[in-house]
Amino acid sequence: MSIITRSIAQADREARYLNAGELSAILDFYExxxxxxxxxxxxxxxxQKIVEKASLRFWERCPDTPSNSGNKTYRxxxxxDQSWYVRLITYSIVVGDVEPLAKIGTIGVKEMYESLEIPLPNLVEAIRSLKEASLELLSLKDVTEVAPYFDYLIQGLMA
Structure with missing residues (x-):
């Protein structure tokens, strides 16, 4: 939920106007x-570059994984899936909140991968590889903005 939605929902629950702090946070969000x-x-x-680089890294670290078995469908x-996770990260960055990752990227995903017999530690390593490949494209300041979304996803998959 974005800062705007959260602020409005909280104020409405309390039957009040947005306070100065909430309005300031919304202004910061817009800015x-x-x-x-x-x-x-x-x-x-x-x-595409991120996924290619991350995949190579992942397969070096986890050579014994279904996607590296020679089966073209698994690959x-x-x-x-790696592309899908990059897309989810961009959604979260745009809204400035982890909600898209929580709702789409972690809930039910662990069960799905387990049912497909994909080792969760391998999935976590694939996300780490995506994080590394993505952050290599960014400045140090930008890294501090983007890295927490990858970290949230990794923690959600490890929980």
Whole structure:
């Protein structure tokens, strides 16, 4: 839930107007909007490069994984899923909140991968590889904005 939605929901529950602190937080959210969009654009425009680099890293670290077994369907599924996670990260960056990751990226996903007999530690390592490949494209300041979304996803998959 974005800062705007949270602030309005809280004020409405308490039957009051938004206070100065809430309005200031909303203003900060709007003022940082161009930066969030810029970061999401960098990741979106480099998605293929990120996924290719991350996949190679992942398969070096986890050579004994279904997606590296020579089965083209498994490999394509792995690449598709990595792309999907990059997309979820961009959604979260744009809204400035982990809600898209929580709702789409972690709830039920562990059960799905377990049912497909994909080792969760391998999935976590694949996300770490995506994080590394993504952050290599960014400045140090931008890394501090983007890394927490990857960390949230990794923690959610490890929990």
């Amino acid at each position: 940082s909007g161009l930066s969030r969009i810029r970061l999401a654009t960098i990741l979106a425009e480099n998605e 394509a599924s792995c690449l598709r």
